[in-house]
Amino acid sequence: MNPKTKSQLTQSLALPGVAAWCICDANHAFEHHCFTDWFKAAQLQTITMRLAGALEGLRKRQTAARQFCWVFEHAQLLLAQRTNGETLVLFVEHRPGLNLSIHQAALAEFSARS
Amino acid sequence: MSAPRKKQILFVDDDAQLLGLFRELFGTMAKDRWEISVAQNHAEALAQLQARKADLVVLDIGMPMMDGVQFLKLLGQTHPGLQVVMLTGNATLEKRKECLDLGAAMFLEKPTDKSGYPAVFAAIDALVHALPQEGFRGMMRQVGLQEVLQMECLGVKSSVLEIFTNKVRGRVFIHEGSIVHAESGQLSGDVALYSLLALRGGGFNLTPFTEPDRRTIEGTWEFLLMEAARLQDEGGEVASMPAPEPAVEMADIPDVFASAPRGPSAPEPAVAPAAAVTTPAAARPTEIKQTVLWSGGGELLHAWQCPSTDQAKQLLEFIEQQARQISAAAAVGRFERMEATTNDGRVVCQIQSDRRLLVATAGGPAV
Numbered sequence: 001m002n003p004k005t006k007s008q009l010t011q012s013l014a015l016p017g018v019a020a021w022c023i024c025d026a027n028h029a030f031e032h033h034c035f036t037d038w039f040k041a042a043q044l045q046t047i048t049m050r051l052a053g054a055l056e057g058l059r060k061r062q063t064a065a066r067q068f069c070w071v072f073e074h075a076q077l078l079l080a081q082r083t084n085g086e087t088l089v090l091f092v093e094h095r096p097g098l099n100l101s102i103h104q105a106a107l108a109e110f111s112a113r114s
Numbered sequence: 115m116s117a118p119r120k121k122q123i124l125f126v127d128d129d130a131q132l133l134g135l136f137r138e139l140f141g142t143m144a145k146d147r148w149e150i151s152v153a154q155n156h157a158e159a160l161a162q163l164q165a166r167k168a169d170l171v172v173l174d175i176g177m178p179m180m181d182g183v184q185f186l187k188l189l190g191q192t193h194p195g196l197q198v199v200m201l202t203g204n205a206t207l208e209k210r211k212e213c214l215d216l217g218a219a220m221f222l223e224k225p226t227d228k229s230g231y232p233a234v235f236a237a238i239d240a241l242v243h244a245l246p247q248e249g250f251r252g253m254m255r256q257v258g259l260q261e262v263l264q265m266e267c268l269g270v271k272s273s274v275l276e277i278f279t280n281k282v283r284g285r286v287f288i289h290e291g292s293i294v295h296a297e298s299g300q301l302s303g304d305v306a307l308y309s310l311l312a313l314r315g316g317g318f319n320l321t322p323f324t325e326p327d328r329r330t331i332e333g334t335w336e337f338l339l340m341e342a343a344r345l346q347d348e349g350g351e352v353a354s355m356p357a358p359e360p361a362v363e364m365a366d367i368p369d370v371f372a373s374a375p376r377g378p379s380a381p382e383p384a385v386a387p388a389a390a391v392t393t394p395a396a397a398r399p400t401e402i403k404q405t406v407l408w409s410g411g412g413e414l415l416h417a418w419q420c421p422s423t424d425q426a427k428q429l430l431e432f433i434e435q436q437a438r439q440i441s442a443a444a445a446v447g448r449f450e451r452m453e454a455t456t457n458d459g460r461v462v463c464q465i466q467s468d469r470r471l472l473v474a475t476a477g478g479p480a481v
Contacts, residue, residue, distance in 0.1 A: 043444040050443065054436040058429070068454055070437060073447025077440070094447075 001031045009033075015102055017093040019075070022048040026085030039091060051079050052087040067107060076100070080107035120149040121242045122166065126159045126185070127152075127174035139228070143235045156180045156188070163193060170242045175202040175209060183209070186216050194317045199238055217278070259311055260339050262318060267291045267335040272323035279316035286310065287326045293335050295326040303330035303416075304338060305405070311342040401476050408470040426472050434465050
């Protein structure tokens, strides 16, 4: 990913509650950006890889979903995958009242740009 | 010993002659047990109700300006809990159903001659004397259902909380301070309780406890109310937002959820539990396609419209396994649920220490 694309992506994903984003491509190459110090780069990569793997595992169980939201006590992990295998994970703070509609729109836009 | 208080009965009818007859006949039959007042229209009736509370209102249907059905609806808002008996000379099944649905306690036909009035009197007298003799009566505005349930449970009461809106009617059964059953449409159990507690407005009545057909709720009331509050928070501030947003929108739906057969014998819930599915105002109606509930130990407790509970269980186990590894990798806290929304609907897999729940819905927010 060239620096300009990454910068644009970071700007577009600077949304309420977003702590970080991470992209993993089909070759397991990562790009990420942290808006806070909540997550370390290695954690982002581990979780993104885990979620992409889970996506694959769910497909094998006849669940052909491309997007998921994994809700944890403190974080919501929003996941979108392009048809070329690129996976975007948004690491979003989990707090009551946080409206996720713009996050969803960002994920939809990411998927649409396959 | 003091004499029992006279029952305050208000008759509302546009026929002044008939009101005179009611006063005379029923007054004689009641032998000082009733205090009868009369009103010829809704405005007079409201003024009387403001000046003096009534135990029961007997309402004619065919009145000018505001007919009895409209007035019944209005009374439901201005005087919730007030017992109303409809008395009409033009009884139809449709009118009867409409009035009873709106909360009328009884629907009686006006007698065609004096010989019919003792039967009417007996019915009204029995009803008015069956009303609770103790405790407060009155109105509480902007009181949450949670507070009402909390009061009942803290007081170790036994009662049935009837909840109604224009579209939803439900009941919560409380026995000796424990919530033992809830039902709303075709829903029952804690899902029904959560959906009722997520309602943003409506009315309620507390009635004496009657044993439900079955008991579906076992948790402590504290846990149930906390859980309901938590689910509402996570569902997008149900109580305060005019049109809650869907939590997450997804592109594809898992086949395991999409292919649920719909047998003719299986009841179809009309409204999805608001705790699990939020529906914006412009969205299509949400309809539950399948639900499966396991205990914390993995015992299947309830399955509805699920093509394969084994497959569904394997899916949840897989999700749980993945979530455990994610929790171990970073400080995200315990896993709560995984959500997926598609063009067709939404799937929620919730994993708690005491239960595992899978709900698939169709409709709702368009993607």
